[in-house]
Amino acid sequence: MEMSVLWGSLRRRWYLVLALVVLTLGAMFVVTQRVGPTYEATGTVLVYPPSQSSMPDGSRTQENPYLTLSGVNQARDVVVRALTSKKVSDEFGETFPVGTTFEIVPDYTNSAPIILFTVEANSPTVATEALDSLVSLVPVELGNLQSNLDLPEAERVASTVLTQDEKPQATNKSMIRSAILAGAGVGGAGLMLIALIDSLLLGRRSPDPAGATDHDETAAGPPPADDDRDGTDEDDVAPQPTPLRPVAAGRPAAERTVTTRLVRRRRRGAERDEAS
Numbered sequence: 001m002e003m004s005v006l007w008g009s010l011r012r013r014w015y016l017v018l019a020l021v022v023l024t025l026g027a028m029f030v031v032t033q034r035v036g037p038t039y040e041a042t043g044t045v046l047v048y049p050p051s052q053s054s055m056p057d058g059s060r061t062q063e064n065p066y067l068t069l070s071g072v073n074q075a076r077d078v079v080v081r082a083l084t085s086k087k088v089s090d091e092f093g094e095t096f097p098v099g100t101t102f103e104i105v106p107d108y109t110n111s112a113p114i115i116l117f118t119v120e121a122n123s124p125t126v127a128t129e130a131l132d133s134l135v136s137l138v139p140v141e142l143g144n145l146q147s148n149l150d151l152p153e154a155e156r157v158a159s160t161v162l163t164q165d166e167k168p169q170a171t172n173k174s175m176i177r178s179a180i181l182a183g184a185g186v187g188g189a190g191l192m193l194i195a196l197i198d199s200l201l202l203g204r205r206s207p208d209p210a211g212a213t214d215h216d217e218t219a220a221g222p223p224p225a226d227d228d229r230d231g232t233d234e235d236d237v238a239p240q241p242t243p244l245r246p247v248a249a250g251r252p253a254a255e256r257t258v259t260t261r262l263v264r265r266r267r268r269g270a271e272r273d274e275a276s
Helices: 003-012 014-035 069-083 086-095 124-135 137-146 173-205 209-220 253-275
Strands: 038-048 052-054 060-062 101-106 114-121 158-164 169-171
Touching: 003 014, 003 173, 014 173, 038 069, 038 124, 038 137, 038 173, 069 101, 069 114, 069 137, 086 124, 101 124, 114 124, 124 137, 124 158, 137 158
Parallel strands: none
Antiparallel strands: 038 114, 038 158, 038 169, 052 060, 101 114
16 A cells, blocks of 8 residues: 555544554553563673692692683583573473573673573562572583593582572563554554545445446437438428517526527528528
8 A cells, every 4th residue: 555545544534543543552551561560680600610630640730710711611602502402491481480581691791701691580589580590500511511521529610600680670671562562563453444444435435437327328318219200301301480589678688688699590590591
């Protein structure tokens, strides 16, 4: 549909447009009340290398693990891949209510092997519990990765919680997104419906050209047939003089002028007929 046609329909049915605006705002308000705010909780976990390492002669050296953090970035990425697997997602969906979502990504804002957790839920309690469950999976996954290496505890890659929200923050992102979707759906469908109603009403008001022509021809009746019963052509018959009527003096000037002209024309025609 062309925009000019749609704009013309909206101008003609402006009262329907006002009703649609009220309906759209009402739908958006209802959706925002149904959805409500969501609560977001975030946490970060640091993956660090072991504090001890074995030497070729069998001796062990004590090192500060925070001085060699860049060496465990690959281990961090493996843990992130394990935590975002379908198995973990399915277990998370079965444990927590519908609408609870999570995101686990490496923290690329710095070079340290940090894992960033983000959880969104419909209540602050659910958001806190979901974040706790995800953060607790990091040492479990690290243990599973190193269980077959037969290493002592001091020589294994470990993790520690850096930050974790105790009070989730209320956000309106999902509420605003749902309201926009509802408004766009109701508004778009309403505009198309107004255009359809306008086209139907215009179609009822406009007459049918074909039907009007047929009606005029029927009302006019068949054309008069030529009366040739006596075998005389109508063109061969001499025109009969039309009797003249006196012009009334009380008629308007314009009407008397037209009547006088007609009388003169008829008189001239009668004189030509007599002369022939």
